[in-house]
Amino acid sequence: MSDTGRKNFSDKVSETVKPDSQKGVFEKGKETVTDYADKAASAVTPKSEKGLGQSVVDSATKGRDEANAKSNSKSFGETAGEYVEAAKEKVSDAAEYISSSITGAKNDAAAGAEKK
Numbered sequence: 001m002s003d004t005g006r007k008n009f010s011d012k013v014s015e016t017v018k019p020d021s022q023k024g025v026f027e028k029g030k031e032t033v034t035d036y037a038d039k040a041a042s043a044v045t046p047k048s049e050k051g052l053g054q055s056v057v058d059s060a061t062k063g064r065d066e067a068n069a070k071s072n073s074k075s076f077g078e079t080a081g082e083y084v085e086a087a088k089e090k091v092s093d094a095a096e097y098i099s100s101s102i103t104g105a106k107n108d109a110a111a112g113a114e115k116k
Contacts, residue, residue: 003045003054007038012057 015031023031042058050058074082 003049003051005041006045006054007034009053009057 011034020028039061042054042061047055
């Protein structure tokens with residue numbers, strides 16, 4: 001059972017159990033809209049006005065969302081490390097390009113000198 005204006009718990013369960021690959025475009029769109037509406041209603045409804053079931057579902061959803069946010073976020077060190085690795089790749093690419101350009105120029109100069 002859900003509070004007025006909230007998504008029914010059984011609807012949430014059935015949406016979660018059914019794989020996205022079996023859902024149509026309109027069904028996915030409806031779920032997205034009703035999920036956002038339910039999150040908004042959760043945020044604006046004071047705890048004192050929520051039923052026991054809705055309080056439990058909201059707490060579980062909030063915990064899941066926070067856990068997902070933490071697992072998806074990278075630390076500053078990880079992000080910096082990725083930038084350093086990308087910079088190393090670019091420097092290596094530039095050095096390879098310059099080396100091949102110089103080698104090509106040397107080969108062209110030698111070939112030109114031999115023709116004379």
